[in-house]
Amino acid sequence: MQADVADATDGRSPHVVTLLGLANDLLRRPWVLAALVLGSAIGSALVRVMQPRTYTAIASFVPETALPIGGGISLAALAVLGGAEPTVGASTTSSRATSLDAAPSPLPSVPPVKPLDAAYYWEVLHSRALLLTVAGSRFTIQTPTGERVGTAADLYDLPAGPAAARIEDAARKLDRELEVDYDVKTNVLTVGIRTFDPTFARAVTERVLAEVMATNRRVDDDRAQAKVGFLTRAVADARGDLLAAQDELARFLASNRAYVGTSAVALEFRRRDTDVLEKRGHYAELALQLERAKLDRSRATQIISIIQRPETPPRPDSRGLVRATIAGAVGGLAVALLFLLTSGHLARLRGAGSDELRALESEWRAGRRRRAASRARRSTALPVAASEEG
Amino acid sequence: MGEFDELRYPFNSLLEFIGGGYFRERAGLHLTIALILFAVLTARVMLGRGPVVQRLITVFFAGTVYNNPAFSVPGGLHFNEIAGVVAALWIGVSLLGGLTMDVRRVGVPIFIGGLVMLAHAAFVSVWHVSLLPDNGTAIMRGVLVARIFVLGIIVVGMEALFRTEADFEALMQAMVTYAVAAILIYFIQVAVFASGTRPYGTYWDAGFTGIPSFGAVSIERGHFGKFLIVLFPFFAWAAAKRRSRIPMLLFFLVTLVNFSASSMSFLAGYLLITLLLLHRFVIRPSALKWAVPAVATVVILASRFGKQYGGLIEKIVEYGVRGGAGGGRGFSVLDAYLSAYPFGIGYSGSTLRNVGMLPQINMGAYAMASQLSFLIIPIFAGFLWLNYRVVRTSPRIGDRIVAGLLVGGMLMVVLIDLVDVLWFVPTLWAPLIIADGLAHARERSAVAEPVTATPVVWGSPSTVH
Numbered sequence: 127m128q129a130d131v132a133d134a135t136d137g138r139s140p141h142v143v144t145l146l147g148l149a150n151d152l153l154r155r156p157w158v159l160a161a162l163v164l165g166s167a168i169g170s171a172l173v174r175v176m177q178p179r180t181y182t183a184i185a186s187f188v189p190e191t192a193l194p195i196g197g198g199i200s201l202a203a204l205a206v207l208g209g210a211e212p213t214v215g216a217s218t219t220s221s222r223a224t225s226l227d228a229a230p231s232p233l234p235s236v237p238p239v240k241p242l243d244a245a246y247y248w249e250v251l252h253s254r255a256l257l258l259t260v261a262g263s264r265f266t267i268q269t270p271t272g273e274r275v276g277t278a279a280d281l282y283d284l285p286a287g288p289a290a291a292r293i294e295d296a297a298r299k300l301d302r303e304l305e306v307d308y309d310v311k312t313n314v315l316t317v318g319i320r321t322f323d324p325t326f327a328r329a330v331t332e333r334v335l336a337e338v339m340a341t342n343r344r345v346d347d348d349r350a351q352a353k354v355g356f357l358t359r360a361v362a363d364a365r366g367d368l369l370a371a372q373d374e375l376a377r378f379l380a381s382n383r384a385y386v387g388t389s390a391v392a393l394e395f396r397r398r399d400t401d402v403l404e405k406r407g408h409y410a411e412l413a414l415q416l417e418r419a420k421l422d423r424s425r426a427t428q429i430i431s432i433i434q435r436p437e438t439p440p441r442p443d444s445r446g447l448v449r450a451t452i453a454g455a456v457g458g459l460a461v462a463l464l465f466l467l468t469s470g471h472l473a474r475l476r477g478a479g480s481d482e483l484r485a486l487e488s489e490w491r492a493g494r495r496r497r498a499a500s501r502a503r504r505s506t507a508l509p510v511a512a513s514e515e516g
Numbered sequence: 517m518g519e520f521d522e523l524r525y526p527f528n529s530l531l532e533f534i535g536g537g538y539f540r541e542r543a544g545l546h547l548t549i550a551l552i553l554f555a556v557l558t559a560r561v562m563l564g565r566g567p568v569v570q571r572l573i574t575v576f577f578a579g580t581v582y583n584n585p586a587f588s589v590p591g592g593l594h595f596n597e598i599a600g601v602v603a604a605l606w607i608g609v610s611l612l613g614g615l616t617m618d619v620r621r622v623g624v625p626i627f628i629g630g631l632v633m634l635a636h637a638a639f640v641s642v643w644h645v646s647l648l649p650d651n652g653t654a655i656m657r658g659v660l661v662a663r664i665f666v667l668g669i670i671v672v673g674m675e676a677l678f679r680t681e682a683d684f685e686a687l688m689q690a691m692v693t694y695a696v697a698a699i700l701i702y703f704i705q706v707a708v709f710a711s712g713t714r715p716y717g718t719y720w721d722a723g724f725t726g727i728p729s730f731g732a733v734s735i736e737r738g739h740f741g742k743f744l745i746v747l748f749p750f751f752a753w754a755a756a757k758r759r760s761r762i763p764m765l766l767f768f769l770v771t772l773v774n775f776s777a778s779s780m781s782f783l784a785g786y787l788l789i790t791l792l793l794l795h796r797f798v799i800r801p802s803a804l805k806w807a808v809p810a811v812a813t814v815v816i817l818a819s820r821f822g823k824q825y826g827g828l829i830e831k832i833v834e835y836g837v838r839g840g841a842g843g844g845r846g847f848s849v850l851d852a853y854l855s856a857y858p859f860g861i862g863y864s865g866s867t868l869r870n871v872g873m874l875p876q877i878n879m880g881a882y883a884m885a886s887q888l889s890f891l892i893i894p895i896f897a898g899f900l901w902l903n904y905r906v907v908r909t910s911p912r913i914g915d916r917i918v919a920g921l922l923v924g925g926m927l928m929v930v931l932i933d934l935v936d937v938l939w940f941v942p943t944l945w946a947p948l949i950i951a952d953g954l955a956h957a958r959e960r961s962a963v964a965e966p967v968t969a970t971p972v973v974w975g976s977p978s979t980v981h
Binding site for chain 1: 615617619631636637641648651654
């Protein structure tokens with residue numbers, strides 16, 4: 127260490143190098159540099175050329191802003207009216223609502239899922255349920271040898287096995303080939319599926335799109351169903367309350383047929399009358415909400431608008447051959463630099479008589495000798511053992 | 517407060533900040549003052565001591581926290597990065613002129629790491645078409661790797677140009693001064709907010725504390741917190757060796773009120789490591805005079821912001837301890853990447869942390885694994901080896917406290933790299949570079965003196981002089 131320090135100070139240490147010295151290391155074996163750069167570039171180009179051609183079918187859609195079911199009063203709001211505690215998340219998330227969220231409602235409301243969020247669509251498109259459904263459905267594609275019908279697993283030529291396992295494997299493959307892109311400015315979601323066959327790419331994309339719509343509809347229906355169920359119970363309760371209030375008023379009037387306008391009885395009458403009116407109003411409002419919710423449930427809600435339907439791609443995807451060649455050349459250059467500079471440095475150390483390198487090399491040689499000796503022992507021991515057995 | 521919205525930046529560069537008239541608005545007041553302060557500080561550095569390239573390097577390191585769009589030119593290059601690129605070119609010319617490099621120091625290993633990552637990124641992008649979908653992404657990837665080489669060449673230059681302890685002290689002092697100015701800007705921003713105007717760069721807190729915090733001179737509140745917290749060793753150095761206690765107090769205060777979970781946990785880590793390494797110097801009766809106001813401040817802040825700190829602890833436990841999937845820190849995100857790209861996506865820094873619509877990864881170790889795949893083992897082992905070598909040479913630093921602070925900073929950087937994607941932020945490498953530089957600066961001035969090769973156990977009585 128002391129010697130190194132002293133060498134470093136006067137510039138004679140093999141560890142201290144100059145750029146020109148490194149350039150000499152490279153130029154000492156220029157053919158290695160050229161071979162690695164050219165070899166990597168050509169190899170990369172070949173890899174790209176040998177990769178099977180792919181076809182990408184693209185569909186794009188805009189997630190629309192859905193009108194809240196029930197004329198602006200959300201389920202959470204109704205739950206609050208019904209006496210339920212608002213959820214903790216409701217108050218915190220409402221203030222952080224993005225432009226993609228649903229129209230604001232008079233009371234805090236946070237649906238359990240956000241069907242209008244790009245992240246929601248990413249989750250849906252990469253969900254296991256959707257992929258399994260798509261992978262398990264049957265497709266018909268045109269091939270040069272004729273029409274081919276089968277599931278995604280068949281068309282991917284997956285090895286034979288249990289049907290569920292094959293569908294699972296096809297779904298995973300599909301997941302890797304599915305790309306989703308979201309443009310924040312235009313709010314457009316683009317789904318692309320890259321496969322080996324143009325017809326299959328279009329068919330899968332269509333199926334994925336249909337499944338997204340079906341999922342949306344299911345989510346929407348479930349929510350509408352929940353609202354209808356809740357409102358039905360709320361209306362029944364309100365009707366019960368109204369009837370009870372009316373009965374009480376009727377009983378009161380029956381037992382107090384004559385009273386003076388300012389008496390306590392008259393005040394009680396007005397209170398009970400107002401109570402009946404309030405309950406009637408409440409009942410009427412809930413009944414209206416219920417009818418609207420029923421209407422919404424029966425209406426097939428379309429919450430995405432298709433901008434571009436999937437089409438059969440007319441030509442295969444670009445291979446990006448130039449980019450790949452340049453990337454290969456750059457990678458090859460990096461490897462060449464690492465190789466040549468390391469070997470140049472080792473040569474410098476060897477020339478300077480580095481003790482550490484000498485120890486390392488002798489250890490390496492000793493290891494090689496040990497391995498060779500053990501190989502030789504094994505090779506001589508085997509014929510002896512064979513002859514003894516014989 | 518419940519109806520509070522974040523306010524980001526309506527401009528992308530200094531030109532837009534000036535051209536759009538944002539500098540005249542009250543919402544942009546803190547940035548206008550920050551620009552003036554940055555200009556004054558930079559002028560002071562550039563007119564100061566040492567060769568021009570040394571001053572450029574100082575600006576490169578000290579200006580790291582100033583990564584707000586107002587401190588960038590069109591294209592996204594920040595002022596400190598411009599200084600870094602110019603310095604790198606300058607050093608490149610000097611290397612052609614015969615400037616030497618020592619392969620056992622820090623700069624050359626950074627170069628080697630950069631070359632390995634460049635080769636890996638190039639080859640994986642050949643294999644996966646989606647990694648280089650267009651020329652823009654290809655250029656971006658090239659720029660990201662080039663940043664490693666810029667850092668490497670600057671470190672090589674520093675090894676040759678920063679010769680004395682005074683050079684490194686000037687660098688550390690500049691880092692502290694720039695950071696203090698950034699902290700003052702933070703409080704100006706708080707004042708603007710309190711006056712009823714929402715300043716640009718006002719942020720929510722990821723839903724855990726319920727009060728806003730600010731980006732100050734950084735692009736985002738988290739960036740500000742993280743870029744500032746890595747300067748802990750230098751603030752501690754200023755407090756210990758230069759008697760600059762007020763900067764240290766401001767540093768603690770801004771870290772405590774910024775409510776960044778990362779910076780808060782890193783601060784705890786720094787304090788713990790410093791206490792472990794330097795307990796002989798820290799745990800002393802004379803330290804009580806600082807301990808009492810420190811405890812009082814913590815009690816006051818805890819009583820005022822108890823709920824917020826509770827939220828932060830909840831966040832740290834959720835993401836850091838339980839491994840919650842939120843915020844791109846879950847294992848499932850890494851699994852998704854390695855399933856799609858078993859050989860990694862290539863070095864992408866923090867800029868290209870996701871491919872297509874695969875979720876973004878924010879956990880440092882997972883991001884590293886998703887980018888480098890199997891290469892993470894040699895690269896990280898090399899990084900640890902580099903740190904080990906510098907720790908081994910650190911006893912040559914004359915001052916035990918300085919050495920302890922820098923070694924503590926280096927150890928924390930290893931943890932920070934595993935938690936966050938801040939790998940090639942210059943100030944993260946600063947403790948390593950400065951510790952190495954100070955060890956060798958001492959050597960140069962005392963070549964004739966035999967240097968003890970006995971490893972020193974930090975905080976042991978034998979190390980206390």
